[in-house]
Amino acid sequence: MSDFADLTIRQAGEGLRAGEFSATELLEAVHKRATMTEAELHAYLTIDRNGAARMAVAAESAFRRGEDAGPLQGIPVALKDNMVTRGVETTAGSKILAGWIPPYDATVVSRLQAAGAVVVGKTNLDEFAMGSSTENSAYGPTRNPWNPDTVPGGSSGGSAATVAAGSALGSLGSDTGGSIRQPAAFCGVVGVKPTYGLVSRYGLIAFASSLDQIGPFARTVDDAAVLLEAIAGHDPMDSTSYSGEVPDLRSGLGAGVQGLRVGLIAEMMGGEGYDPGVVAATRQIVAGLESAGATVAEVSMPSVDYALSAYYLIAPAECSANLARFDGVRYGLRVTGSTTEEMMANTRGEGFGPEVKRRILLGTYALSAGYYDAYYAQAQRVRTMVIGDFERAYEEVDVLIAPTTPTTAFRLGEKASDPLAMYLSDICTIPSNLSGHPAMSVPVGLDESGLPLGVQVLAPALGEPVMFRVAGEIERQASFSHRARLASSVVPR
C-alpha cells in the first residue's frame, strides 16, 4: 500500500529510519486521511495541527542528529480526550469541561512525548468514559469506519476509529468496564487493558479509580506491545501504580503456543444476547490454538454471571465520588445560583449529560445511609468472588479465551434508550476490571454483514507476556486485514 497512513507502527518506523519519508510527511498523510474521514466519522474532538507539526519536526531533527528514542519516534498517535494535555483543550466529552485548557500533562502524555511520538489530537468518547457506543458524547457520536450506520463501541470509540481509519497509527484509550476492548472488537483493531497499576492514571480524568486503566489501540499485536512498553511503569504521581519491574511484553511474541494451557470461559460461550457467529468465531480460534499445540479446557467461572450487577454498583459509586470535583468552582462550567449549593446543582444539572447523571444518581444511592450494605458492600463481596474464580482458573490454565463482546457493532440509536441493554454489551469485559487482570481484544474476522469480530485473551496479573504471545498466534492464524474492507464512503479505494 502506498499511503503512509495505512502503515503499521513497525513499518512506519522502518520507513522513517530508512529515510523513505520524514515524520512530517507521515503526519501529512495522517492529516490527509483525517480530512477525508472526519466529516463522516467524527473520531476526533480536537486535531492539534500546530502542536503535532512541532513534534514531527522535533522527531525529524532528532533522527538527523542520530538520536533515536525508540519505535515511537515520529509516529502519529491519538489520545482519548479524558487524558489531560497541557495547553490543549481537554473535555472528557462533557459540556462541563468545554474549553478547559489543562495546566499539566498526564503521565502517559509525557511518556509518549519522551518516546518521540507525535500527538495528532484528542479523540471522542462517551462523556467521562461512561458508555459503550460513544453516543453519550456531548459533542455528537463517532461512527464506525467499517459501516457508518453502526457505532464504533465505547467509551474509547474515537481512539478505536482513528486507528481503524488511518487517522492515527496508534492511540490510547481507557478501560473501566471494557472501554478499550469492546471498541477494538467493533472497529477491527487490537485493544489492550493492561494489569491494573501497570500504567499510571495520573492525569486520566477519573471515572472509577479502582477499575480505570489506560491502554493502547493498534493495528497489530506487536504495535500494541510497543505502545504499552512506552507508557508502562511506576509513577510516583499515582500511588496505585505498580512499583515492580515491568515484564518484557514482547518476550513471547512469535514463540507460538506449543505446550500452553488455554481455558475457554464456559459462561461466556452463548446464551441470551450472544450472536451465534461470535461464539462460533471464538470456538474456531480456540481450535486453531489447539492445533498449534496448546491444550484446551473449558473453565467454569460461576461468579461472572454476577459481575455486571456488581460493576453497576461499584463503578457508579466510585464515579459519584470522583465527579464531585465538577462543582463550578475551580474550572469548567459555572451556572449561577443564589447560594453555593444552588450554583453547584445548577452547574452539574446543566453540565452533565443524561448517562453521567444516571450513574452519579445510582452511585449516590448505593452509597447512601441504609443502602450501603445491601448494594455497595455486597457488590464488593461479589468482586472478591470474581477474583477467586479467576485465581482458581489460573491454577489450571495459562490464559483464558472468551468473546470480547456478545455481538458485533450495533446500529446507532439501537440501545440509546435502554441503558440496561447498553450495559449488557460489556458482559464479557467487566470481570477483568473487577479483578484487575490484563485482557486484550484481537480482531479475527468479519461477520456475515461485514463487521469485525474480536476475541479476547485474558491473563493473570502481570501476565502480559503470555497474553501477547497467545494474541500473536491468534493474529497470525486469523491474518485479519484491518484496511481491506472499510466502508468505501469513509476511505475511498
Added chain:
Amino acid sequence: MSEDAGTPPEVDIDIRRVARLARISLSVDELATYEEQLPVILHHAARVQALPTEGIEPTSHPLPLVNVFRSDAVGECLDRDEVLAEAPEVQDHQFVVPRIMDEA
C-alpha cells in the same frame, strides 16, 4: 443472564432526595425518566444480594495496597496563574463562590 438466583427485593429509591445529595438539579422530564429507569437498573444490580457471601471479605481495590508514602520534599507544583486562568470567577488570586455565611 440467568435470573435463577431468586427475585431481588423491590427497589425503594427517592430520586429527588438522591439528586439533592448528589447536587444535581433535574428537570421535570429528567426526573420522570430516572424514576422509570433507575429502579430497573437497580433491580438488576440487586441480583448481587442473592449470592451467599457470608464470610467473604469485600474487595475495594485490585491491589493489596495499605499506605503509600513518599518523602515530604518540596517539588514542582502547578503554576498559580495558569490554574486560576481556568476558573469561572477569580478575585485577588482566589476562587469566588456565592456567599455561604448567610445560608440556612
